[in-house]
Amino acid sequence: MRITVMKFGGTSVADPEKIQRAAERAVAERRKGRGVVVVVSAPGQMTDELLTLAERVAPRPDERELDQLLSTGEQVGISLFSMACLARGAAAVSMTGAQAGVEAQGPHTRAQIVRIRPANILRELHAGRIVTVAGFQGLNDAGAVATLGRGGSDLTAVALASALKTGSCEIFSDVKGVYTADPRIVFEARKLTRLGFEEMLELAGAGSQVMQARSLEVAASHGVSIHVRSAFHREPGTWIVPKENNTMLEKARVSALALDKNEVRLSIVDVPDRPGVAAEVLSVLAKRDIPVDMIIQSAPTHRGVNDISFMTPRAWASKAREALASAAKELNARVDLHEHVAKISAVGTGFRHHPWVAARMFETLAKNKINIHMIVASDLRISCVVDAKHGETALRALHRAYGLGKSR
Amino acid sequence: MRITVMKFGGTSVADPEKIQRAAERAVAERRKGRGVVVVVSAPGQMTDELLTLAERVAPRPDERELDQLLSTGEQVGISLFSMACLARGAAAVSMTGAQAGVEAQGPHTRAQIVRIRPANILRELHAGRIVTVAGFQGLNDAGAVATLGRGGSDLTAVALASALKTGSCEIFSDVKGVYTADPRIVFEARKLTRLGFEEMLELAGAGSQVMQARSLEVAASHGVSIHVRSAFHREPGTWIVPKENNTMLEKARVSALALDKNEVRLSIVDVPDRPGVAAEVLSVLAKRDIPVDMIIQSAPTHRGVNDISFMTPRAWASKAREALASAAKELNARVDLHEHVAKISAVGTGFRHHPWVAARMFETLAKNKINIHMIVASDLRISCVVDAKHGETALRALHRAYGLGKSR
Numbered sequence: 001m002r003i004t005v006m007k008f009g010g011t012s013v014a015d016p017e018k019i020q021r022a023a024e025r026a027v028a029e030r031r032k033g034r035g036v037v038v039v040v041s042a043p044g045q046m047t048d049e050l051l052t053l054a055e056r057v058a059p060r061p062d063e064r065e066l067d068q069l070l071s072t073g074e075q076v077g078i079s080l081f082s083m084a085c086l087a088r089g090a091a092a093v094s095m096t097g098a099q100a101g102v103e104a105q106g107p108h109t110r111a112q113i114v115r116i117r118p119a120n121i122l123r124e125l126h127a128g129r130i131v132t133v134a135g136f137q138g139l140n141d142a143g144a145v146a147t148l149g150r151g152g153s154d155l156t157a158v159a160l161a162s163a164l165k166t167g168s169c170e171i172f173s174d175v176k177g178v179y180t181a182d183p184r185i186v187f188e189a190r191k192l193t194r195l196g197f198e199e200m201l202e203l204a205g206a207g208s209q210v211m212q213a214r215s216l217e218v219a220a221s222h223g224v225s226i227h228v229r230s231a232f233h234r235e236p237g238t239w240i241v242p243k244e245n246n247t248m249l250e251k252a253r254v255s256a257l258a259l260d261k262n263e264v265r266l267s268i269v270d271v272p273d274r275p276g277v278a279a280e281v282l283s284v285l286a287k288r289d290i291p292v293d294m295i296i297q298s299a300p301t302h303r304g305v306n307d308i309s310f311m312t313p314r315a316w317a318s319k320a321r322e323a324l325a326s327a328a329k330e331l332n333a334r335v336d337l338h339e340h341v342a343k344i345s346a347v348g349t350g351f352r353h354h355p356w357v358a359a360r361m362f363e364t365l366a367k368n369k370i371n372i373h374m375i376v377a378s379d380l381r382i383s384c385v386v387d388a389k390h391g392e393t394a395l396r397a398l399h400r401a402y403g404l405g406k407s408r
Numbered sequence: 409m410r411i412t413v414m415k416f417g418g419t420s421v422a423d424p425e426k427i428q429r430a431a432e433r434a435v436a437e438r439r440k441g442r443g444v445v446v447v448v449s450a451p452g453q454m455t456d457e458l459l460t461l462a463e464r465v466a467p468r469p470d471e472r473e474l475d476q477l478l479s480t481g482e483q484v485g486i487s488l489f490s491m492a493c494l495a496r497g498a499a500a501v502s503m504t505g506a507q508a509g510v511e512a513q514g515p516h517t518r519a520q521i522v523r524i525r526p527a528n529i530l531r532e533l534h535a536g537r538i539v540t541v542a543g544f545q546g547l548n549d550a551g552a553v554a555t556l557g558r559g560g561s562d563l564t565a566v567a568l569a570s571a572l573k574t575g576s577c578e579i580f581s582d583v584k585g586v587y588t589a590d591p592r593i594v595f596e597a598r599k600l601t602r603l604g605f606e607e608m609l610e611l612a613g614a615g616s617q618v619m620q621a622r623s624l625e626v627a628a629s630h631g632v633s634i635h636v637r638s639a640f641h642r643e644p645g646t647w648i649v650p651k652e653n654n655t656m657l658e659k660a661r662v663s664a665l666a667l668d669k670n671e672v673r674l675s676i677v678d679v680p681d682r683p684g685v686a687a688e689v690l691s692v693l694a695k696r697d698i699p700v701d702m703i704i705q706s707a708p709t710h711r712g713v714n715d716i717s718f719m720t721p722r723a724w725a726s727k728a729r730e731a732l733a734s735a736a737k738e739l740n741a742r743v744d745l746h747e748h749v750a751k752i753s754a755v756g757t758g759f760r761h762h763p764w765v766a767a768r769m770f771e772t773l774a775k776n777k778i779n780i781h782m783i784v785a786s787d788l789r790i791s792c793v794v795d796a797k798h799g800e801t802a803l804r805a806l807h808r809a810y811g812l813g814k815s816r
Contacts, residue, residue, distance in 0.1 A: 016464035079477035
């Protein structure tokens with residue numbers, strides 16, 4: 001029996017009508033004779049509502065209990081989804097993470113999947129049932145529910161595809177696929193047919209919300225291709241696939257642009273120019289699990305000091321500033337926070353050997369009189385930090401400059 | 409370690425503030441050095457909301473999936489309750505029915521507890537933790553969640569008290585205890601200090617909402633005393649206890665009155681007076697699990713026919729009428745439904761040998777010009793059906809006539 005793994009995100013199952021539409025797709029797939037496993041997220045805003053409830057009961061809720069609480073959202077999702085399949089005449093059965101054999105370990109609220117024992121799922125598939133599996137959760141050694149953190153349902157889908165050896169999984173959400181740029185900002189933005197894992201990972205790092213880096217990494221290392229598509233439209237979306245063997249064609253390619261306005265720039269200014277200082281500063285951040293991107297250390301000034309700057313998500317800004325403040329005090333330095341910034345990135349391949357990609361970005365921004373605060377470039381991504389107010393203009397100008405709107 | 413089993417109903421944990429107040433009571437009990445097990449219901453209207461959601465997805469939702477869905481209500485309850493205990497500095501851990509070792513069998517949505525394996529609970533109690541257990545649910549042989557039907561959380565509490573050999577359990581709800589009559593109707597109604605299981609069972613049958621008959625039966629057969637009390641007040645409630653050995657005092661006693669306006673009277677009229685007819689009629693109802701009370705068959709008329717009447721909950725009326733209609737057709741009889749009726753009952757002991765109890769009821773109703781439609785009397789209960797509009801007058805008059813307002 002060939003098996004399809006489908007995953008429906010929270011917006012795809014936000015209300016009974018949407019659940020019914022999603023269930024129709026699962027039933028149609030089953031009627032083609034395939035085994036169907038559906039990973040379901042918590043409907044709509046349920047997770048946020050439960051979180052609010054928890055915070056009203058306890059300002060800093062215990063994490064084991066938070067997992068026990070939050071996991072009910074997905075349990076509601078799978079049972080409603082199964083009911084909808086059954087109401088359409090298809091056999092179906094729902095499984096919590098525990099029932100589906102999803103084993104997790106690590107700290108509560110951010111656990112990892114260790115393995116999936118798919119015996120229960122396979123038995124039900126062979127009995128002809130659509131199996132709905134609660135995303136975002138597993139059972140740990142202590143017999144407690146452990147949730148997988150952000151993007152956890154995507155991770156469940158990828159891990160199931162790997163355990164069931166399907167080679168791929170379908171991720172249904174409210175976006176139609178991966179675009180050359182955000183189509184709400186760039187009118188000519190084009191949906192990509194396929195994209196390599198590495199590029200998608202860079203896009204996630206550049207602020208694309210389509211998929212979390214974690215699931216992409218697991219998918220890449222287990223060889224699971226991902227079809228990102230819309231729950232509300234029939235047409236195919238974007239396939240995220242292992243890197244194609246294109247070592248012969250040493251051509252640079254820009255695949256897509258991303259604009260991220262959800263980060264702030266933090267700088268620690270006038271730190272002494274001696275070995276180990278950068279490590280000291282970064283370890284302060286690492287110890288608190290603060291995500292950073294675009295770390296830059298300036299060349300030392302004549303006064304023997306330099307600056308270290310980086311980008312961090314807006315939600316982490318105050319925590320990061322606090323952490324830096326104590327380090328700064330010891331180093332006799334000071335901390336600057338720039339809130340009104342945007343990160344604009346070009347993602348693709350072969351950038352290192354083809355400096356025209358970077359050059360064209362700088363030229364285009366200059367032509368539009370947009371000042372660049374920071375630059376970081378790798379083989380797969382070039383990111384510039386600009387004033388927030390210039391973000392959208394920059395995105396449109398670069399989309400034209402790289403010719404992304406034309407079909408290739 | 410001495411163990412206390414407490415159960416908080418849905419209205420006692422309806423919002424974060426109420427959960428915090430309930431948690432305070434559990435924490436206070438723990439600080440006395442006792443092991444504390446708390447059975448928690450689904451907060452407020454959560455079960456009804458989930459049920460509505462299910463019906464919007466599928467008009468007749470699959471029952472296995474409905475159990476998977478509804479059990480999340482109690483899971484939300486236990487995790488929030490544990491968080492509130494932890495926030496107050498007490499160690500606590502929540503357990504679903506499965507985690508707590510509650511084994512169930514029987515049809516989904518109305519399963520029964522087979523046994524509880526309390527090893528997990530005992531381990532956590534000995535580690536000093538307050539253990540919150542999801543009421544209303546267990547795990548069946550197939551590894552699926554099975555819910556226990558109405559009053560299921562009380563049942564969980566009683567079964568836990570039995571498995572943990574505590575001898576008693578405390579049932580917290582929005583009522584202060586068992587009263588001689590509904591205090592919203594009878595101003596002088598008095599809270600009873602203690603009451604026998606048999607009397608409480610009769611009160612439940614007579615329409616008292618304080619506890620379901622199922623839990624009382626299990627409590628009686630396992631020797632678990634129940635303390636029914638308010639979640640919002642400190643004073644003791646009513647103890648429901650095994651019958652005291654009072655065979656020496658052959659005195660009749662009326663303990664309490666109940667008024668039930670949630671039942672209707674159904675009659676099948678002009679059925680042939682031959683053996684087996686009553687059984688035929690009742691088996692039609694039994695086959696459909698329709699609850700009945702006060703079955704009465706009239707003496708045959710000169711035409712060789714008679715009437716069979718009974719009371720059934722209003723919610724079952726149309727189903728019962730439908731079932732009777734087909735039986736009536738075969739018997740050449742007809743079905744009458746009387747909707748505007750009320751059942752008024754006196755509950756106590758020794759009625760059979762003390763006819764003054766029944767006589768006083770009939771006299772009192774006659775004095776108040778209240779016509780009696782039906783009468784059923786046993787040793788522990790006398791029930792009369794009267795017009796609905798007379799129900800409250802009858803209740804007040806009888807409360808005075810039996811002297812229930814005075815302290816005994």
